[in-house]
Amino acid sequence: MQQLRLTRTRRVALIGLAGALAVSLSACAESKREEGAGGGSGGTMIFGAAGNPKLFDPAFNDEGETFRITRQIFDTLIQNKPGTADLEPSLAEKWEPSNDGKTWTFTLKSGVKFSDGTPMDATAVCFNFDRWYNMKGAAAQSQMIYYGDVFEGFAKNEGDAGGQPVYKSCEAKDPTTAVLNLNKAKGAFPAAFTLPSFAIQSPAAIKQYNGDTVTQSGDSFTYSEYANKHPVGTGPFKFESWDQAKGEITLVRNDSSPTPAKLDKLIFKVIPDENARKQALKAGDIHGYDYPNPADYGLLRNDGEQVLIRPSFNVLYLGINQSGNPKLKDVRVRQALAYGINREQFVKSKLAEGSEVATEFVPKVISGYTDDVTKYPYDVDKAKQLLQEAGAQNLTLKFYYPTEVSRPYMPNPADTFTAISEDLKKIGITIEAHAEPWNGGYKDDVQKFGKQDLHLLGWTGDYNDAGNFVGTFFGREKKEFGFNNPELFQALAAADASPAGDAHAKAYQEVNKKIMDFLPAVPIAYPTPAIVVGPKVKGLVASPLTDERFNTVTVS
């Protein structure tokens, strides 16, 4: 018991109890503050997270709650300028492609060390690329979603992996020069190097704690000791602990980081219920949380909280599965759906300020957006008429929506479903509601099995590229949309391959026009997700990509 007491860093109460002198009390309080000497003492920030992280090795992750934490522990070669989707140097001071786009040369910052003291040099960078490429095991490969998307294949594909690898080799020319050789050029680069999954991790720590071990039992994956307890990077914070009983992930400042934090400590407190997060913020239990309900903005502001609105980098759409109800193959029926939804009213009544009605599937800030597309303003009569022409007056559609989730592009799925389904009922369509938990079946039913006729989904851009939106949605035949339109697929492939600049934008503008004529889904809105922090928090910059880094934050 005695030992337990001594391991405790804060002994104020204990000493008070022992009747110690007031002098030692203040001395103790002092020592607590000194502990974090070196940087500024920005205090402790507690951030309300909506869910548990999956693990702390971003290579195996694709969801936001985990990335929010790993972004603080790791750095990428290139990063997004805070508050924008523009690129700026991070671990790499410079990056240069060859003319054919197959070779990328990175000039690294010198003297950077991982928090375990090992050097972050070209060898370490190449170790990371090699690690991803050579990853073994179907379980491990299946969890490397972003690697699969961008680099397409592994040295030896296992399980469902089957693409031709884009990666060829990586050479450490000297400690600060890493050269990446690819098998083909890709439009996603260099922006894709900002993806949190491609953060550079400590080779020593990965080796020591068997970072590559991933085992699968049923639907659940078990990760290595490295991924659960010992992630090591160069980011502003170091991982300290994950207390499952309390639901707290604690990070402390990493003084050896090239971008050290001002905060001493950053704690992520898992509070799944949105209302509870709001209550916790009001009570001062936490200093901020993500995706506040738009209904609460006013109240939060009245309480002095800061609601930081992110520029829209999202699109919310109503998916249409043409291999579902056969009537959906008729473009007139799809047009009727578009005319029949009062998107204006939905956006005004249910989405946050600054959100807009979507006219196509890429947000306005992305190059490739064009205002010159076919538009479908709210028109009940026209919708009914189109349905009649198509002989689809008595249409019954299975409409899927997710539960227990709040996405940046869809703060409240049930409300979104209600608004849209009620509109569709008005044009004479019978709606059969299907609610599925987001992680417990929705994504699979909708994207893998295509059980639905209609569904709600959206996308938050990973980087500034139209292909990251429309290419992801409509670039190939998918169960989600259930159509095969080779002309569209080819146009998208051509746009992706077109050289950056005006031609690239032009190509995507043409594609967007095509898409809005074909109408494979109905774009609903460009929502503006917010992040809210308390009055004492300073220095947090809201990012359109939800790429908030807490190194600049202080809590007074």
Added chain:
Amino acid sequence: MNTLLNKKKEPIDKLAAASGRSLGGEAFRRMLRSPVAITGGVITGLFLIIAIFAPLLEPKDPDVHYLGDQIRPNFIPGAQSGFPLGVDDFGRDFLSRLIAGAQQTLIVGVLATLVGVLIGVIIGGLAGAFGGWVDTVLMRLVDVMLSFPSLLLAISIAALFAKPSQWTVILAVSMIGVPIFARLLRGSMLSQRDADHVLAATSLGVKRGTIVFRHMLPNSLGPVIVQATLTLATSILEAAALSFLGLGDPDPSRAEWGLMLGKASHQFLDVRPELAYYPAIAIIVVALGFTLLGESLREALDPKNRR
């Protein structure tokens, strides 16, 4: 023969017969004197009328987004002319939705209770009628059902269905009542097995089935009705809890009190708390009404309370 048997029904009946009034009649008269019973009766009566005639009573269509264009994320119009209780977060008339919700609540409550009574009566009746090993086995089963905390029992049943709906909710909630009704009926039938009128019928060669259906079951109905009234109250609450936990009907636009309450108390306590208060009051009052009615029925039918 019937008259002979009826005269010998139960000591209670003998008493009732002696005093020259029927049991039900006297109980009813006694209830009329009790303010508790009257309160319960009035509440349930009003609720039944509203629920049954809901479509006629709704001042507006509960599904139309009348003031939809006025809704903002943090603004929901309050009471105004034409909308005495204001509108919900889609601009639908809230009074009409509450009335429509009464019907939903009644359907779920009554059906869940009826299913519970039916299954319970079958189990309890079989156990009580046959006794022996049938009784032992069935009652063990009932014991085990009772050993699930009620909400957990409902949850486990509801979770069995891949696609939740109103019907799965009804089935899940009804299971809570099953063991209670089974025990009740069995106890009541066992107590009658050795009663005079049953023995008399048996000795006269009346078939067992006839005895069970003509004599034993009808005599057990009183307590079952009392328990059913009380179960209706809890059914309404359990159904609300299931819909709160996401095991309810997947259509979020249905006018149903539990759903309305769950949503509003989660989202709108700060924006427009009335959206939570009204359905809350409705649920509390109706549950209270059935409880009061059930309790006073029980008291009225209890021979101990005869004066």
Added chain:
Amino acid sequence: MLRFIVRRLLQAIPTLFILSILVFAWLRSLPGGPATALLGDKATPEKIADLNRVLGLDQPIFLQYFKFLGRALTGDFGNSLVSTQPVMGEIVTFLPATIELGVSAMIIAVVVGIPAGYLSARYRGGVVDNGVIVLSLIGVAVPVFFLGYMMQDVLAAPLGLPSQGRQAAGLDATAITNFAILDGIMTSEWDAVWDAIRHLILPAFALATIPLAVITRITRASVLDVLNEDFIRTANSKGLTQPVVRRRHVLRNGLLPVVTTIGLQTGALLGGAVLTERVFNFRGLGFLLAEGIERRDYPRLQALLLFGAVVYVLVNMLVDISYGIIDPRVRVR
């Protein structure tokens, strides 16, 4: 006495046995079959076949059942789909929170309910009695989750109480047993004890409402019964003073049915904990269960349902035994 206890312990065995059969049957009837339910929708046919082998679904049904029983008895319920952790480990980690909450709620219900019921019976028909009756009737009619939200929204701020969670975020408290109060006392971290108590107040009161209402009414009814019994009249006529009669006879005999009620109300507590812990973000078993329902985490549901039922059976067995200790007549029956 010993024979009574042994007999009562033995009686629980068939109940638990049938319980295990029911949970097994439940597992067999899950949507898509047990393997799909336990693996989630992402399962490939090969993985399902694998698990079917592990569960022994290709074997005769009674063998399957014994395999299931073996796993249940060794606490092997597989991994949670949500957290990927072994379910049994989760239960061990989260159980103390629920015990803390449940016991606090039960203490509130008993400490408030018994005196309220007693006073109500003693002053039958008076203002106190009517007030108590009305409140206890309303108490069971309020949806627990609504009450929780109201407490959070209306009471927390004015009372200066935390509205969610089990411990202040970032509080540096030593965890030994995961019982926050106990740990605090063991390590003399009094600030942690105080913090834990403050976090308990609102959810414990929300959870206590139904047991409180029921205990109050049972106490009232049973005290009224006792007051009418012959021995009280005898005691009165013997000339014993009122306080003595009340203490010796009325309370002692009147509380017997209350003991049973407390056992039965454990069930209400277990159910209520799902709602309360969900609303108050109180990380206990109810929280786990609510999350499991939302995510259709069947391994977790299976374990928690079985666990809840077993706990309930055991608590009622203990209540029966203690009842027998208090009241010798029961032993004979």
